[in-house]
Amino acid sequence: MLRFIAMRLFKAAIILIAIVTLNFFLIHAAPGDPAAVMAGEAGAADEIFLQQLREQFGLDKPLLTQLGLYLSGILQLDLGFSYRQQMPVADLIWDRLPATLLLTFTAFVISLVLGTLAGVLASARVGKWSDTIISTVALLFYATPLYWIALMAVLLFSVQLNWLPGFGYETVGGNFTGFARLLDIAQHLVLPALTLGLFFMAVYMRMTRASMLEVSTMDFVKTAKAKGLKPGIIQRRHIFRNAMLPVVTLAGLQAGQLVGGAVLTETVFAWPGIGRLMFDALAQRDYNVLLGVFFVSAAMVLVFNLITDILYRVVDPRIRAS
Amino acid sequence: MIKKLSLLASSMLLAANVAYADPVTGGRANAVIQPEPPSLMLGLVQNGPTQMVAGNIYESLLRYDENLEPMPQLAKSWEIASDGLTYTFHLYDNVKWHDGEPFSADDVVFSADVFLRETHARLRNSLKYVESITAPDATTVVFKLKEPFGPFIGIFEGGTMPIVPKHIYEGTDYKSNPANNTPIGTGPFKFVEWVKGSHILLQKNEDYYIDGLPYLDEIYWHVIPDAASRAVAYETGVVDILPGGSVENFDVGRLTDLPNTCVTDKGWEFIGPLSWMWLNNNEGPTADKRFRKAVMYAMDREFAKDALWNGLGKVAQSPVSSSTRFFTDDVTQYDYNPEKAKELLAEMGYDGTPVRLLPLPYGETWQRWAEAIKQNLEEVGIEVEMVATDVAGWNQKISEWDYDMAFTYLYQYGDPALGVGRTYISSNIAKGSPWNNVEGYKNPKIDELFAMGATAVGKDARQEIYTEAQQILTDDVPVAWLLELGFPTIYRCNVKDLVTTAIGLNDGFRDAYIEK
Numbered sequence: 001m002l003r004f005i006a007m008r009l010f011k012a013a014i015i016l017i018a019i020v021t022l023n024f025f026l027i028h029a030a031p032g033d034p035a036a037v038m039a040g041e042a043g044a045a046d047e048i049f050l051q052q053l054r055e056q057f058g059l060d061k062p063l064l065t066q067l068g069l070y071l072s073g074i075l076q077l078d079l080g081f082s083y084r085q086q087m088p089v090a091d092l093i094w095d096r097l098p099a100t101l102l103l104t105f106t107a108f109v110i111s112l113v114l115g116t117l118a119g120v121l122a123s124a125r126v127g128k129w130s131d132t133i134i135s136t137v138a139l140l141f142y143a144t145p146l147y148w149i150a151l152m153a154v155l156l157f158s159v160q161l162n163w164l165p166g167f168g169y170e171t172v173g174g175n176f177t178g179f180a181r182l183l184d185i186a187q188h189l190v191l192p193a194l195t196l197g198l199f200f201m202a203v204y205m206r207m208t209r210a211s212m213l214e215v216s217t218m219d220f221v222k223t224a225k226a227k228g229l230k231p232g233i234i235q236r237r238h239i240f241r242n243a244m245l246p247v248v249t250l251a252g253l254q255a256g257q258l259v260g261g262a263v264l265t266e267t268v269f270a271w272p273g274i275g276r277l278m279f280d281a282l283a284q285r286d287y288n289v290l291l292g293v294f295f296v297s298a299a300m301v302l303v304f305n306l307i308t309d310i311l312y313r314v315v316d317p318r319i320r321a322s
Numbered sequence: 323m324i325k326k327l328s329l330l331a332s333s334m335l336l337a338a339n340v341a342y343a344d345p346v347t348g349g350r351a352n353a354v355i356q357p358e359p360p361s362l363m364l365g366l367v368q369n370g371p372t373q374m375v376a377g378n379i380y381e382s383l384l385r386y387d388e389n390l391e392p393m394p395q396l397a398k399s400w401e402i403a404s405d406g407l408t409y410t411f412h413l414y415d416n417v418k419w420h421d422g423e424p425f426s427a428d429d430v431v432f433s434a435d436v437f438l439r440e441t442h443a444r445l446r447n448s449l450k451y452v453e454s455i456t457a458p459d460a461t462t463v464v465f466k467l468k469e470p471f472g473p474f475i476g477i478f479e480g481g482t483m484p485i486v487p488k489h490i491y492e493g494t495d496y497k498s499n500p501a502n503n504t505p506i507g508t509g510p511f512k513f514v515e516w517v518k519g520s521h522i523l524l525q526k527n528e529d530y531y532i533d534g535l536p537y538l539d540e541i542y543w544h545v546i547p548d549a550a551s552r553a554v555a556y557e558t559g560v561v562d563i564l565p566g567g568s569v570e571n572f573d574v575g576r577l578t579d580l581p582n583t584c585v586t587d588k589g590w591e592f593i594g595p596l597s598w599m600w601l602n603n604n605e606g607p608t609a610d611k612r613f614r615k616a617v618m619y620a621m622d623r624e625f626a627k628d629a630l631w632n633g634l635g636k637v638a639q640s641p642v643s644s645s646t647r648f649f650t651d652d653v654t655q656y657d658y659n660p661e662k663a664k665e666l667l668a669e670m671g672y673d674g675t676p677v678r679l680l681p682l683p684y685g686e687t688w689q690r691w692a693e694a695i696k697q698n699l700e701e702v703g704i705e706v707e708m709v710a711t712d713v714a715g716w717n718q719k720i721s722e723w724d725y726d727m728a729f730t731y732l733y734q735y736g737d738p739a740l741g742v743g744r745t746y747i748s749s750n751i752a753k754g755s756p757w758n759n760v761e762g763y764k765n766p767k768i769d770e771l772f773a774m775g776a777t778a779v780g781k782d783a784r785q786e787i788y789t790e791a792q793q794i795l796t797d798d799v800p801v802a803w804l805l806e807l808g809f810p811t812i813y814r815c816n817v818k819d820l821v822t823t824a825i826g827l828n829d830g831f832r833d834a835y836i837e838k
Contacts, residue, residue, distance in 0.1 A: 032714025036721060036756065038360070039443070047754060049443035056497065084360045085518070086502070095518055154554055166558055167551050172521040173350065173542050270546040272519025280357065280547070285714045 012302040019298045034285040080288035089292035100273035104258040106193040111200035119208025142202035150195045150268040167270035192269040211243035252308030256301035349836035353563035355543040363502040364484040373481040378830040380507035384478040386824045390736045406470035406779045413461040417531045420512045427457035432488035470779045473737030510536035510832040537835035566809025571687045584815040587634045587808035589826020594643035594734035599727045599802040604762040612670040614799040618656035619663035620702040634808030640792045643806045646734045648788035653796040663702040676705035680728035720756035743772035763800035
């Protein structure tokens, strides 16, 4: 197992460098000059000012030199400096990480638990009205654009009913402390986490239902039935455990994206997370911030892929044996 | 629409005419800031959001009323020598920086002559007329010019010449000075905290040099990236002030219908935002003056103003905004006249070559405006292809002259020498910047007039020069002027004296108070 993990970590490091290099060229291939965007925000600029900006941020150097400098920085865990925000990229990401993790992890848990439960329920009552309702609702969540759900949720629960705050991480100027602050954050979390969770909840539900139904037709399930095991035990121990493999894969993929944030949700709900940081950086061609977010996201995907592979070995003895 | 517009107009009237009670001390203002500023150090960054927040922290020597006449700020009085070469400012003597250090004329000399010469591109262009800046005593500053510079008295505004503390910046690397994160100014509000992505908090400067000011205890600037969410923030009472441009124009009517809501388009007179379409004078159909005139006649600008801008702003009559000095309407006028446009196109023999139109990627209003113009142009037979870009892509295409027609708007800063000439003089034709003469218009007479206008002495002499320039330009149509933009500031009616100068919210909340 240790040798397996060491090999995977080595491969992951190589993939990560390749991803950083590819991202670097892709971002620089997009039209637009960060100096021009920054100067544009000032309403006026001359060539001296543009040149000053380019020199200040090393944008006047050849592209390969810029890549070399960036990669050597990465090896020293230096993610560079944000042109626009005028602070180290690592600090920017670190500042935004707690809000993003709170949102994405909550949405992850909600979607995984409720989605899987709904999938199991639907598969146990396949063809009945409860299955039809669950499947239809899941399809609706799956097909409806996230930003539309977000705006409708704000209109209903925030503007019309005034039950929940419509945006932000906490009440600005509320000066809450201790439990009151936690409660305040929790209230702000409800709408964005549910909105973000609905899509994945639908995905987990559909995946679980399909997988449960597929597994339930397999020979070992028939054998279990023939042995006279109770249906509940067959569902839990035989079907559910085997049906979980694709769900674990999907959960691993989603978990890897937790750090990358949720651009739409964070934008609509003014959630101060990494997704918004990335969105703003893209508009402003703040290359280092974009590369930094991509780097951290890619690293997380690789780490969670590794964890998923290890979990496979735990869940499925056949993989362990091979 | 008419009902909505009349409601909007009546609420604006209300905002303008309401009889104010005595100002009330205390309270908190909640305002939106969009986008989040990159920095609050106004000496280093002068973009709109930075100035809107930092205009409360930093100050300059003067403010300007809605007729662009100077008013005291750090300078309580000033004199201009009759030859127009010497400007003497007398400063308040009880001013302190937010860290308690005394402010003096040395800070002004350092800011204008050292710090801003290095960091402020726009001011640098004006400072090239300055021979010396001296401080004969602690409360007097003298600017001596090499030659007269007409708009000089107009450059002492916070965003143009912010005064920065010499004791903090002298001898340091300005851009990496740690104080940039905790800005120290002389303004009515002090910086307290900035939670990135969430809010910025400013608190009352108890040692402000004008007794009784400011009235408010604190200002929270809320960072809300989505326009619809900003509208919701106002509707749900989280914020009380939506600065101009915070919400999409199609939401303005709905929001101004809410109770206790006022709206004003005042406060933009100083920067005078004027919108137009760049027309590529170098190549394609737009290189022909008759085609450019046809574009002017084909556009229904009144419709755009009413349908897309809620009736706010004005149809542009000249390259100079009507709030900018030396504006004249004694120029060729282009009323909506599709038949005239068709005649001009027939006269030039337009062969239907498609033209590429770049909308301004600043939101839905601009996209819709481009669609409306496209429709106008197609009605007279001009084939239009829309080119979608984001802000960075738009900047690049304009800088490299890779367009036929492109929306934009630029600030005029109160004087043609500061914000108008740059678009039309031939020495400003150069690839690499989207704010110079990117249309490629060349006219030696215009070059001569703008050169004369900058250094002429006396209002009448300058008016004569700029009138002639406006007449030539409106006849040549180097660009297609659209609207003098009217950005509505929406706010609760019990917030008083919010906009009191030509610089609007960018001038800070010094005089604002909340009526109980």
